[in-house]
């Protein structure tokens with residue numbers, strides 16, 4: 001491809017060199033530069049890509065995209081200066097792959113909790129309706145039945161546009177993708193055309209990255225600000241900040257909710273460990289998911305499907321048959337009748353939702369025993385809150401490790417323990433080895449009790465001292481139950 005074509009729609013400030021040079025690939029990591037690459041210098045959290053321009057040229061990059069020209073320049077390289085290289089990278093990646101988001105209907109889902117669930121439910125629903133569909137999610141990326149492992153919730157712009165382009169080549173009509181707040185701020189979605197945007201909720205998370213709750217809200221809102229007038233923007237009116245998301249969007253505004261006035265309404269009529277009876281608009285439908293929060297997720301899915309012009313009755317029939325994502329409220333029963341639940345709740349709000357759901361479903365006399373840890377190198381302020389909420393709704397809590405990453409597991413555990421009031425300490429145990437913590441919870445439990453293993457859901461690893469070891473909560477639970 002010629003550099004000039006790749007720069008289409010990018011606001012260029014200055015060019016030094018020829019715009020006619022050949023570009024074989026787009027890359028933002030100097031370590032991966034090959035012959036005739038366009039190297040894009042990104043200012044990151046750890047370092048600044050501008051420091052590696054020389055290295056990229058030494059590896060035969062034909063052009064570089066920068067915010068600032070280097071002091072020493074190479075005569076055989078073209079330098080393109082823009083105001084924001086992260087934004088330009090999104091557009092260049094999209095141009096490179098032939099703007100694939102314009103060739104299918106792309107729907108983005110953002111919010112603190114529920115993105116993977118809603119994206120996966122939409123993927124499953126539209127497949128059930130007979131379409132070719134793609135999915136970009138925390139758990140996995142999919143093109144029809146084909147699984148492409150996910151590294152991020154929202155991939156980087158080059159990987160993202162490559163996946164979309166593969167979906168177009170394989171005949172996908174729709175793609176449902178999670179849009180993380182990191183991705184919005186880092187412009188990973190710049191240059192994409194969305195047919196719709198969906199908001200689930202916003203609560204405490206990622207304050208380490210965004211700095212304040214206000215900035216976190218603004219990050220989510222930017223996704224809706226950037227939608228065009230042909231798209232829909234579907235928000236949760238029951239969330240305190242649901243309407244904020246729609247304040248400055250050009251998109252077609254729609255709402256869903258269980259309590260406030262909304263375009264799409266639902267009500268939970270009955271709840272069981274194996275499913276719920278919902279009233280969606282005026283129709284009653286049995287679903288396979290559990291929990292009030294999943295009533296929101298399913299209603300959001302229904303609303304999006306209606307806005308994508310699917311027939312109501314077909315949607316409701318399919319909704320009654322679909323299941324959600326791996327590691328979200330997955331139940332395992334022991335031989336002697338203990339109910340084990342694996343759930344990805346890793347925010348205070350999610351822990352509260354999953355535990356209130358369990359509390360509503362349990363019968364008198366059943367104890368709730370929760371095993372919970374918090375991730376290292378991530379938002380520290382949520383640690384005491386998660387422990388406090390877990391104890392509020394559980395009879396016993398075992399505080400353990402999640403993914404300590406590069407932190408000392410005991411420091412994380414201490415941060416969590418700070419959320420436990422002195423008089424409640426007798427109901428809390430600390431076992432830093434997660435495998436042992438799960439085993440202990442199962443041994444404390446009697447027939448009929450409920451053991452919740454929270455925080456890691458589908459994850460198949462535990463990251464300790466920067467190294468990932470195989471670990472699977474569900475597998476551990478099954479092993480202990482079968483001993």
Ligand SMILES: CC(=O)N[C@H]1[C@@H](OP(=O)(O)OP(=O)(O)OC[C@H]2O[C@@H](n3ccc(=O)[nH]c3=O)[C@H](O)[C@@H]2O)O[C@H](CO)[C@@H](O)[C@@H]1O[C@H](C)C(=O)N[C@@H](C)C(=O)N[C@H](CCC(=O)O)C(=O)O
Nearest residue numbers: 028029030042044045046047049052152153154156180182
């Ligand atoms: C905090 C964060 O989001 N970091 C992402 C970011 O890394 P960074 O800003 O630290 O990059 P950096 O290391 O400072 O480097 C800056 C630039 O210099 C380049 N570089 C660097 C070294 C070198 O030798 N040569 C070179 O060219 C890098 O390629 C990069 O372009 O850009 C990288 C490249 O795209 C990402 O891989 C990385 O994700 C890290 C691994 C990560 O863990 N991100 C998490 C927090 C994340 O994004 N999570 C969200 C989900 C959150 C949610 O639950 O909602 C997600 O979407 O996955």
Ligand SMILES: Nc1ncnc2c1ncn2[C@@H]1O[C@H](COP(=O)(O)OP(=O)(O)OP(=O)(O)O)[C@@H](O)[C@H]1O
Nearest residue numbers: 112113114115116117138293328343344345350354
């Ligand atoms: N609508 C919702 N509201 C509140 N909590 C939810 C909702 N949906 C799911 N949860 C809880 O949050 C956990 C994570 O759900 P899910 O993976 O769908 O969220 P996510 O937004 O994709 O998370 P991540 O930011 O890590 O990608 C679930 O295991 C469940 O406990």
Ligand SMILES: N[C@H](CCC[C@H](N)C(=O)O)C(=O)O
Nearest residue numbers: 346374375378402403455456
């Ligand atoms: N997307 C979330 C995942 C958290 C999962 C939890 N198991 C942890 O490792 O903290 C994050 O990056 O904060």
Ligand SMILES: [Mg+2]
Nearest residue numbers: 115116138153
């Ligand atoms: Mg997710």
